[in-house]
Amino acid sequence: MIRTPFLTPAVLALTLSACGPSTSPVAPSDRIEAPAARAAIKLDDQQRRDAGIEIASVGAASIIEVVPVYGHIAAVADRVRHVAARYPGIARRVMKNIGDSVAAGETLLIVESNDSLQPYRIKAPIAGLVVERHVNDGEALGSDTLFVIADLSQVWAQLEVFPRDAVGLQIGQRVDIHADRTQAPVQAQLDYIAPSSDPQRRSIPLRATLDNASGRWRPGQFISADLEIAAHDVALAVSQAAIQDLDGQASVFVETAAGFVPRALRTGKRDRRHVEVIDGLQAGERVAVGNSFLLKSEWLAEAED
Known part of the structure; x- marks a missing residue:
């Protein structure tokens, strides 16, 4: 039975059925041979679902370099605005802080003009986020930047x-x-x-x-x-998730009539999703993809018995 803690109790009851040599044309040197005492890993549909074993067919793919x-x-750049005072004066009320969202035309600061001594409002030129603030209440204002507002809907x-x-x-x-x-x-x-x-x-x-x-x-x-x-573009490829290391060889678990059996591969190009198969599989063969490491654990555990 499978000895890994990753499987549910239902899958822990897996049975093994004997299988003969594979009929694949892969050369013996490219194949992991199962000893006579070894057997294919037999799973019914429910056991596969419980274990999360996913199956995919081998076929053509694009290997992305x-x-x-x-x-x-x-x-x-064109979604950023630097806001300064229109006229020199005194900051009487700062109304926005870093991190505040503002609408276009919303008041950022009330300033008392040095010339007229009348208050005027500095407003947001665009909608966005206040990412910088360089003013506090009571400070004298000249031509320096007081706020930086950025529209971060795109970055x-x-x-x-x-x-x-x-x-x-x-x-x-x-x-x-x-x-x-x-x-x-x-x-x-x-x-x-x-x-x-x-x-x-x-x-x-x-x-x-x-x-x-x-x-x-x-x-x-x-x-x-x-x-x-x-x-x-390659003629045959398998998912990276299907590849398991067995005896130092890149291998996959192939679905056969008797159950899942490992098959060694000769591989070529690879990317983050696929591995090119040069030898070891034929188009249309079905291999374990999701949670294939559970099959590896079972296969190795049987070898120790």
Whole structure:
């Protein structure tokens, strides 16, 4: 029976059924041979659901060649406003703080003019977020910036790439933006590639625009990204999640009439999603993808008996 704590009690009752040699044309040197005492791992539909075992057919795929890059989030330049006093005076009432949302035309500050001694209002020129404030009640005002307001409904992903990795980059190419690598990336497109490298950093600045209606992205936030620089169409590929290491070989668990059995592979190109299969599988064969590590645990446990 399966000895891993990841399975539910229903799946702990798995039975094993004997199976003969695989009929696959893969050369013996490329295959993990099951000893006579070993058996295929037999699961019914309910046991598969309980264990979270997902199955996928082997077929063609595109292997995406990527370059990892890093950068930060920045406000879109034409969506930022610097607000100053129209006339010199004294700040009588500051009405907004950093982090406050403001509507276009909303009062930020009431100022008493030095000339007329009459109060006037300084208003937000655009809707957005107060990202800087440089004034307090009672202070004398001149021409310095008092507030910076940014419309962050869209932001820039500012990235940098080394010149050697920039060959072939084009406007419109896909880039996957990560706030952290534990979450799914946000897909975007390059909309700016600097014509020359930064002389100090010796890198080429890149940019992609991100929708930020949810407020997920904040200026200054560190990000990483994957630039897609080439796509390679391959005849056969499997999901990265299907690959397990058995005896130092990249292997998958193939669904057969008798149950799941491991099959060693000769692999080629790979990306974050797929691995090219050069030898070891045929188009249309079905392999375990989700939670395939549970099958590996069972197979190794049986080998110890």
